[in-house]
Amino acid sequence: MQQTSSTTYQGNDRVLFGFIFGLLSFWLFAMTLLNIHVDMNKELGLSISTLSFAVSVTSLVSGLFIVVFGGLADRFGRVKLIRWGFYAAILGALCIALTPAQSALTAPILIVGRALQGVSGACIMPASLALLGVYWSGKGRQRAVSLWSMGTWGGSSFAALFGGFMISTLGWRAIFYVCALFAIIGLLLIKGLPESRAEQQQAKRFDIFGFVTFFVGILSLQLFIANAPVWGWLSLYSLSSIAISVIAIVIFIKVEQGQAGAFMNFALFRNKTFTGATISNLILNATAGVLVVSLSVLQQGGRIDPATAGYLTIGYGVSILLFIRVGEKLLQRFGPRKPMIWGCMLIIVSVILMSQTQLMTGVYMILTGVAYVLFGTGLAFYATPSTDAALSSLPRDLSGQGSGIYKMASSLGAAFGLAISQAIYNGIQVSGEPIELLGNLINFVGQQGNLNFRHAAMVTMYFNIALLLLAILSIALTIPKQKKQAEA
Incomplete structure (x- = not known):
């Protein structure tokens, strides 16, 4: 059972393409860095470890938060989470497009922009997929899911091609201005979509401790992998990162096992x-x-x-x-x-x-x-x-x-x-x-x-x-x- 503001609302192609524009802002535009990062760094001048972290942090943030935001969407409203995802996509894309070259702010602004793109994907993917099950039915739902899937698979598979074409014609910054434009269009396309959420009695207390320990463990491990070749495998930074990761993950596993409402079952x-x-x-x-x-x-x-x-x-x-x-x-x-x-x-x-x-x-x-x-x-x-x-x-x-x-x-x-x-x-x-x-x-x-x-x-x-x-x-x-x- 679902609670919505309109039990008779039927999904349509305008809203569906709004979802797809949101998916493309993550899977097509954000993933272009897999191809363009080498050329892009000629202007930005980042260290290799920082650039590597900027490439991977979007998937990292998306993976860490997708379960959290899926639960928040069920509790507070799926349409609301999708809108938050579009806002994050717009801000993230503009941060990247406006990243200054070779300054003290280059790395922070680029990484914040990439992290916001990951937040966008974590908001839009679970909430939009849930809405396909609420507002579409029968063959219409099957068609909607197929098109939704093409937005993810198709977007990611053509990201390198699209990024290479854009950087050779308009420059790498144009990719992210267009990304922000796509997100704005998607936001307009879902205008008027009634809210949907899971029944309130199904809502459970969010496991903050479990999420924080998991987040710290995974992020520390990611920092170790990205930076250890530069820091040195036995440097204080490397050993500290891997130690924090191991301790956090062990605590997470010990505390979460058998706990009702755990972050990970x-x-x-x-x-x-x-x-x-x-x-x-x-x-x-x-x-x-x-x-x-x-x-x-x-x-x-x-x-x-x-x-x-x-x-x-x-x-x-x-x-x-x-x-x-x-x-x-x-x-x-x-x-x-x-x-x-x-x-x-x-x-x-x-x-x-x-x-x-x-x-x-x-x-x-x-x-x-x-x-x-x-x-x-x-x-x-x-x-x-x-x-x-x-x-x-x-x-x-x-x-x-x-x-x-x-x-x-x-x-x-x-x-x-x-x-x-x-x-x-x-x-x-x-x-x-x-x-x-x-x-x-x-x-x-x-x-x-x-x-x-x-x-x-x-x-x-x-x-x-x-x-x-x-x-x-x-x-x-x-x-x-x-x-x-x-x-x-």
Whole structure:
């Protein structure tokens, strides 16, 4: 049951596209930094660790707050949270667009802007998805959910292409002015949408202590990953960050287990299928790091401009849009286990192609273009079966909490994957020296002055292949072998 100001209101395309504009402000515009950050930093002059943190902090903040804001939307009003999300998107985009170059305020303003973009996504995604279930029904709801999904998957998959085109024509600041404009249009499109919230008796006391300890633990870990290569792995800053993270997470787990109304319901992880799907989802999203590294090595090692690098990713977006329904059909025929594993295997082949940095730039660009097609196809095969395996295995009264944790795993996986991959890549390439052992084992043809970039990218890709093998192991050990029954 839902409480709304209008029980007869029916959703329409104007409001739906308002939601999509909000999703694009996060998934399309905010994600352009994966491609444009190298060129953008030529003007801003940030340290490598600060720039890496600015790239990943949006996903980090979104992941940390998506469960919180989903609960607040149910309690205080979903339309209200969406409006807050649009306000955060506008302010965040303007902060980034107006970031001064090479000053004491450069890093604070850029990071605040990126964090606000993460808040925007955390507000708009759960609240808008909930409203699709309230104001749309039947086939209209299915169509609305499909278009909503295209706003997320389509936006993220074309972000590098869009960012490269914009930076080569209008400059990187124009991206975020347009982002603010999109958010304003979205805000106008949802005007008049009646409020909706969950029944008041379902509201529970918010677990502030649980959230704070989780927040401190995850943020400290992220700071350690992003900065340890620069601080030094055994420096006071690094050791303090990892110590705070470990202490906070241990306290969080100890206090939260078995607590009624806990920020994270650990009872969900007693379900083996949910646990395996969530872990593999976190790992697969962590491989987002290969995207930013492949684009970086093309620009830094191969001297390719951001627009050209962005064009190579077009197959990524097209294949996701073309094959995501194929993943649904594979689920219906084989159950979730096989398509999830097939998706991971396609992504492994993709990353193997991206790891071939020993080749000439032209050949590597061709392989990268093919790799992006395979990467998108693998994600499309994996996405629907994984989501279905995670949520359909839970009792109906736990599906809301399960979906929040599953989505949080997506965002946090991307945040940590970006941070770790950039830390490995930056830690090797900033030294300016190639890895002697790698050079002895593999013949790197062509220009030799960029070996530090090429070696760094190759090692980072190998790390991500290892992650993907862990994802396959998680699926093999937890997801049932049998076909999904039709009645499920």
